[in-house]
Amino acid sequence: MxxxxxxxxxxxxxxxxxxxxxxxxxxxxxxxxxxxxxxxxxxxxxxxxxxxxxxxxxxxxxxxxxxxxxxxxxxxxxxxxxxxxxxxxxxxxxxxKTPTAILRGKGAVEMHAGPAQGSALLWKLAPGNVGRVGPCQQGWCEFTLEARKGFVPQDRIWGPGAQ
Structure with a gap:
């Protein structure tokens, strides 16, 4: 898988x-x-x-x-x-030693401009993508995938900050 x-x-x-x-x-x-x-x-x-x-x-x-x-x-x-x-x-x-995280779950993972569902939708990412995770707050984590950077729901990652 x-x-x-x-x-x-x-x-x-x-x-x-x-x-x-x-x-x-x-x-x-x-x-x-x-x-x-x-x-x-x-x-x-x-x-x-x-x-x-x-x-x-x-x-x-x-x-x-x-x-x-x-x-x-x-x-x-x-x-x-x-x-x-x-x-x-x-x-x-x-x-x-550099940690990464993988996007999990079914369906697209929405990457937003800020740590909230109401913030601007930047990208829809596929589960299985691997990127770098930054700080997590209020159920959202900074996530960088190549040149894309934004916030993804904390419960959709496996890696640092995972719930």
């Missing part, structure tokens, strides 16, 4: 994934640095079932700048969650 190619997971891969989940020490999600919002640095990035290149590839993402939520860090590998809720491990070198 978000531009990933699904690989089938065998029973052996599932066992490896479960073993990888119990590797210690892992920097816990309760650490103040996590969770954090990031994005994919490269146009092709692998999500693995465990924190290392010896672990099977779970998904291959073909979507540079796709937002991800980083949950943990272990020896240069991030445990991440994608916009569809899938979780796995990515090497930190493929993850940008």
């Amino acid at each position: 978000v531009g990933r190619m699904i690989k089938l997971i065998s029973k052996q891969s599932l066992a490896v994934m479960l073993a990888g989940a119990s590797v210690a020490p892992v920097q816990a999600a309760s650490d103040p640095a996590f969770p954090s919002w990031r994005s994919l640095r490269d146009p092709v990035v692998n999500m693995r079932v465990g924190p290392g290149e010896d672990y099977a590839i779970r998904f291959v993402y073909h979507r540079q700048n796709l937002p991800i939520k980083v949950l943990r860090l272990y020896q240069g590998w991030y445990l991440v969650e994608d916009p569809d809720g899938a979780r796995g491990w990515m090497n930190a070198r493929f993850v940008n």
Whole structure:
């Protein structure tokens, strides 16, 4: 759905994934640095079932700048969650510190000139578009998509500021 190619997971891969989940020490999600919002640095990035290149590839993402939520860090590998809720491990070198957000829901997302439904309608954006999010207020977030900048409803984004 978000531009990933699904690989089938065998029973052996599932066992490896479960073993990888119990590797210690892992920097816990309760650490103040996590969770954090990031994005994919490269146009092709692998999500693995465990924190290392010896672990099977779970998904291959073909979507540079796709937002991800980083949950943990272990020896240069991030445990991440994608916009569809899938979780796995990515090497930190493929993850940008620059957060992005993806537009969600059914139907067009209206981008307004101000943080209110009554403000001028600038654009109608399609769900799946990825952009940068600015401050959120009163249920609206600043959103920049290429040269377009305005405000979108906060409940239509997945990324920083998401409800």
